[in-house]
Amino acid sequence: MAYEAVIGLECHIQLATVSKMFCGCPAEFGARPNSNVCPVCLGLPGALPVTNREAIDAAIRLGLALGSTIRDVSVFARKHYFYPDMPKNYQITQYDRPLCEGGALPVRIGDATRSFALIRVHAEEDTGKSFHPERHGDRQVSRVDFNRAGVPLLELVTQPVFREPAECAAFLTALRRLVRWLGISEGDMEKGHLRCDANVSIRPAGTQALGTKSELKNLNSIKGVEKGITAEIARQERVLASGGTIEQATLLYDADHDKLAVMRSKEHAHDYRYFPEPDLPQLAVDAAWLAAARERLAELPWTRAERFAAEYGLPAYDAGVLCDQRELADYFEEVVKEADPKKVSNWIMTEMLRHLKATQRGVSDWARNVPPHHFAFIIRSVETAQATATSAKSVLDEVFANGGDPASIYAERGIRARSSSDELLPLVRAAIEENPGPVAQYLGGKTATLGFLVGQVMKKSGGQAVPQTVKDLLEAELARRAAAR
Amino acid sequence: MSGADVWRLSATALAARVRAGDLAVADAVESGWRGPAAAWEADVHAVAHTDPGARAAASSAAARDRRTAPLAGVPVLVKDNLCTTDYPTTCGSRILAGYRPPYDATVIGRLRDHGAVVIGKGNMDEFAMGSSTEFSAYGPTRNPYDLGRVPGGSSGGPAAAVAYGLCPVGLGSDTGGSVRQPAAFCGVFGLKPTYGRLSRYGLVAFGSSLDQVGIFARHAGDVAATYAALAGPDPHDATTRQTPAPDVSRWDRGVAGLTFGWPANLWREGVEPDVVEGLEIAAVALERAGARRVAFDFMPGEYAVATYYLVATAEASSNLARFDGVRYGFRHDDAPDVRALYTRTRSAGFGPEVQRRILLGTYALSAGYYDAYYLTAQRARTRIRREYEAAFARCDCMLMPASPTLPFRLGEKTDDPLAMYLSDIFTIGANLAGIPGLTVPVGLTGANGRPPLPRAVQVLGPEDAEPVLLAAGRALEVGGDTIRLGAAHDTEFAWPTKR
Amino acid sequence: MSIDREDVKRIAELARLEIPEDRIERTARELSAVLDYAAALRRLDLEGCEPTVFAGLGAAGPAPLRADALDDVRRLTPETALAAAPEHEDDAFLVPPVVENLNP
Known part of the structure; x- marks a missing residue:
């Protein structure tokens, strides 16, 4: 049976702001571990977030560029899960009332322009980084650095509009171009400025119902996105071909070995317990702000x-x-x-x-x-x-x-173009005298040698001779010599 | 007044002496320690953490930089959930044992800017969850008027300290009545301001949309002076109101022409007679001072309690997720992996009441129950807000009990969570509606075979009605001459008697 | 009873709490008592009542925002940031290994 894939992307765009999403710590990279932190982004008891206006402005500009609807009132929400790189064990994000909804990104594929529809774009905070366990005396430990915690991110979610892995790659290339164009992100996937997860399902070609989807993570290059999705489609096809059923699961793609690993299956699905962030009153975007953002958009x-x-x-x-x-x-x-x-x-x-x-x-x-x-x-x-x-x-x-x-x-x-034969003829003649071999080859019918001789004359002229004139003069001079033989 | 009696002074009187050069800051700050604390503190246990060295350092700084400030030299005991760099901040919890924050809460900074000196941390129910200060990992606080009874909670430490004379002003936090109820039990003033008037930055969160820092004092004027020092927008707290705080400088302007609501249906049953008598005394005193009583029925408090215990626990389950043994505080030492670290640290670090509320809040937010519990509660909250709006369309402020009972005995309610929750039945509404409330002491009860106990009323007002509440509080403070009030003029107070 | 043993185990796991086996029953009873009490809200007419998220929303207005500027006053040095950590080394917090990869 022939299958077709249905793919949706969830992209995270790290914003190039000066400071973090909810505090005034530097959003830069490469600093000494745990040096870009404060009570807010370290999740200390009692600390409270205050939203970075520039990060919201970036989200608005991206939304406007994509033709999204910008909500005049949107709401931050808390998403709960325990993880060592999450300072508060919840992430401040947006849930049922995101800043931008709808819209599409036009992407040039070959000679055609395709428009890929979006569900939403919203603002949120990044997590810190925990590192792979390492030996520490007689046990294993993981190290945690919170410099990245609280760096502003935009999450962009597409409709399940892609059918081919190559379309996903083209979309990401276009998205990278757009965020750089807008000046809101460096957009480098290898550096994690742009991250992408993919929801992949397959169904018999020509049918409408959606199959069970898997979520693909760790796609950290545009090439990796294309290869990872290709591998996942192939895996699902093998499962169905052997009479199995697709389980809802989260998979990690290992680009080095072109392999997929199951991270967790549905039984371990999260209950994120979203609720509106009570520390942040509703985010209001009025007409004046929209107009200013549109102005900045160019x-x-x-x-x-x-x-x-x-x-x-x-x-x-x-x-x-x-x-x-x-x-x-x-x-x-x-x-x-x-x-x-x-x-x-x-x-x-x-x-x-x-x-x-x-x-x-x-x-x-x-x-x-x-x-x-x-x-x-x-x-x-x-x-x-x-x-x-x-x-x-x-x-x-x-x-x-x-x-x-x-x-x-x-x-x-004294750079100028030399095209007079009075000036160039002595150089042409000298080149012919000095290169009897190539001249003989040319006269013997190997006309391609002419290019070599033109180059010799050009060199003698210090690059100033007009090549066409040189060529004409050489041909005439060689013809004269052939005739004289 | 002799030097030995400095501790009896109101904050404003004490600061005036410091400014005049008649009293050294260090002597003002240490007056309570040298005076009543020696007799009381070992029994009452109002203070969770203090340190003479830190007090001396803060006194020196205040004497050097702030000797002419409005609260110059005023000693203040602050609840142990307000972050301070010079004392531990443990929230009455084992999970924060020994924790010393690297920053001061905004209100602590403002206290310092106005010349006040933080003298230590007040004991509290763990993470402000409780109404008796029995749920502290550092042992209970007792009521100075009867050591067999609770001081109320959760801010029982600062309330008891202000009552016995350790300091003229204390700071607490009020999420469902945690300032107003202990103020009533300890016979002092207790203000919960309008939501967003005092910064929450550095207040360890319990229920973020309900929490407000509150003020304890023995005198209405001291509440006003402290409020004026602390209130106002804070760029670090997005939930502070952006407009300037209401002006409370005319706190003694009187109540002539004011109307006060009288929702007597609320105390027809389930409220102790002594409490009802206190309400009557207060109403008469207000009327004599020129205010007018407007009687009407008001929504029963049960709805507010039900709403509160869903909203507050939901927010608490989220706010307390960060206590995980990774970055600060207690860590269980037997944890082979990070999941075990979380579970063992939290199970050993949080007390049973905190765990109970985390579970309840987690349930209220969990998939499949969110709409039925959390969302319904937030809608009920809107309904309750509207009830208050409607009431305040008819009056400038409203009288209510601060608690349905007088101070209860230690251990009386510790095994019955719901009974404990119901002691907040009259205070919770203000937190849900975001409105201010002021507990005003109306003297002591008769002996009735037990020591006389403090009795109080609560005055509620619409948003930003702090000036009205303080005017009413002041009217009751001076009205005592004619109507059997124990608490009276500026430097007089119905002091507890050490037994 | 609103909450049974399985509910208690499920929410305890979500909240990273461990309820000893001999306390599960009692916990279920205590939580149920509060939830049954909260059922009173079903008697309240909530027609036209949008959820209140922020107390004082009407007068307090929308969230104030912050300019995109550095705040070096509140920033901590690594030494201060790590001072309260139960375990740290070389500028990093140390935690037991993450055995399950559950980072969404």
């Missing part, structure tokens, strides 16, 4: 990509790449004020992104050394035949590495 990546395509005549793919990061799109729009959009787009996608990838640096690092005005100058210098692409690129390399004004570098080095 243009969304997918809207901006459409505009780039329409306004600048870019292919959808290029527009998508440029709108992958907000800083990049902003940078592009600065450079196009002074240069041709298609050319700018090409330079960004080939030169700039290549450099950034090779050096592991970001758009802001680039913009610091190559302000838009300087980048535009370099691109324009090629268009106006002031410089060859080769010399322009070498100047760009240098400006990215060390900064500086490209115009003065051009002037200092």
Whole structure:
């Protein structure tokens, strides 16, 4: 029998706020254990939470971007379970009245855009960290660090709208792009800024009733999400194929060994005893706050990509790449004020992104050394035949590495495009004299050797010769020599 | 007054002497210890923790920085569920044995800012769960008026200390009557403010939506002075009201023209005659001072008790989840894994009454029972709030018993949880509705073959009616000349007699 | 009786309390007495009564919020944070091993 999978995702987005969700401790990472703590996030007796406005603002902006309904009154709730990394043994989260409901995330898959519907987005606090048991004298102990306890999280829950693991991966990629675009999270799954659990069930293809679902945890990379869900679908298919039934269970995915382990089954299901958090009166979001959040939201990546395509005549793919990061799109729009959009787009996608990838640096690092005005100058210098692409690129390399004004570098080095035959012919002739072997090969019919000879001339010109002219001159000169033989 | 009698002074009189330079802060702070404590404390056991060194250090700091403050040099015993850096904070529980918080509660900070000196921690029922201060892991507190009887609870320690003269002011907490009922049993004033007027930051939570820090004093003026020092918004407590606290500076303005509700249906049965007599005395005194009585029937207290024991226990089961032996307090030393750590630590660390309430609250919140118990109780709470709103549309304040009984004997109710819960029947409503209540002593009963016992009434008002309650309290305090009140003018008080 | 032996065991487990076998019956009776008393609420007309969560909600208004700023006054050093811990070492709280992986 053919099955189809029904998958829903539950994502946790760690917010990049200065302070924690309910207290003024730093929300940063890598500090000395138990140094970013106070009575509130350590759950000391008597301490009380006060909500971080910026975390709520981030949730509102994400909700607005997704087209969710933002409740004017939402309520925090306590979710109870005992665990050593939970300071209060309850988590402050939202339950029956979350901040954002509904909405959808548009995701580009291949040439189409799919919209994946959401159930809710709400704000909550993170837990601390407990570490795997280790030997301690004659017994085992676990260490606990509460630096992460109370760091703000948004929980985003999708409808069970996914059918393929690859869709889930594309969704997470788009979500990561969006949270970075909004500036609310670093969105790095490997670092735990973005975490994902998946609810997976299968049913005979073509049927409507939902099968029993399992909950998949520990999916800590986008690749891992795709592989983990694939493994779980395969497991469920094997169970059904062998005549078994799916038990409701929670499973852990081990990415290193591509294996699933059952964490707990339904008999151990929790009774979280949610009730409204009495320490926090209702959270009110009025029209003025919504308007200010909308103002801060600016243009969304997918809207901006459409505009780039329409306004600048870019292919959808290029527009998508440029709108992958907000800083990049902003940078592009600065450079196009002074240069041709298609050319700018090409330079960004080939030169700039290549450099950034090779050096592991970001758009802001680039913009610091190559302000838009300087980048535009370099691109324009090629268009106006002031410089060859080769010399322009070498100047760009240098400006990215060390900064500086490209115009003065051009002037200092006397960079210009050389295309007169008077100037270039002696170099062409010298190259032919110095490379009898390749010349013989060319004349013997191996025309591909021409590229080598062009390169030799370019080198002699210090990169300033216009390649097409060199090529023309070489061909003519070689033809003359062939004829003279 | 001789130096030896400083302990008899009201807080305001004592602070005035300190400000005038007639009394050293250290002498003011130690007056109760040098005076009545020597005779009383060993028998009454009002104090759970104190430390002469900590008192001396706090006195020096107050003398240096706050000698001109409104409460300069005023010694205050605070309930052991308010976090203090200079004394342990144990909530009368084994699970917090030896625990010393790294921070001061907001109200403690404000006491210090106003020149007062915390002289120690008052004994209490474990985690404020009780009405007799018998459920303390550190032993019971006794009523100074009759050592065979309870001081009320859960804030029995500070109430008894203020009554016998250790200090003029005490702080307690009131979740269902834990300030007003012991105030009545010990014959002192006891104010539960409007919910959100005194910060809860640093008050170890019992029922978060019901808890308020409360004030004990022998005189209405001292309650007003302490309230003025402590009340107001706190950025660390999101449930504090954001508006400025009501002005209580005219606490002695009188009650002429005020109306007080008289819901006599509530004490037609089940209330001791001495208590009813106290109500009559108070009503007459208020009328003589120019107030008008408005009689009406009011919702019976049973509904409030039922509502309370679902809401308070639900919140308590959650608030007490954090006591697990990981970060502070007691840890059971035989725990092979973390689950055993939790279960053994909590079972050995909490007393039976606390465990009973945690179980009840857990049940009320658990899957399948939430709607029937917790949600129903929260809806009933709305109904009760409306009953009070309707009553206060007809009067400025309402008279009620603070307790259906006079102080009862030690052990009388410890084996019957429900009977103990019913001793809060007249106080719980104010917590559910978030309104203020003030216990006002109306002297001592006749002897009737036992020592005379304190008797009191409770004055309830709508939100932010603290000025009205204090005016009524003051009127009853000075009205005693003509109507057989034991407690009278500023420095006079119906002191207990040591037997 | 509202609560039976099984209920007591179930909620004791949820609350991480251990009720000795010889006290279960009595506990069930005590809890039932309170719950039976609470059944009085069923006689109350609750038509139109939304649940009250926060006392004084009407006048107190919505929750005040906090600016996203550091509060170094309340922050604790690791030494202070760990001072009251029953067991700690190298800046960390120590607990017996977590044998069941029940972290949701």
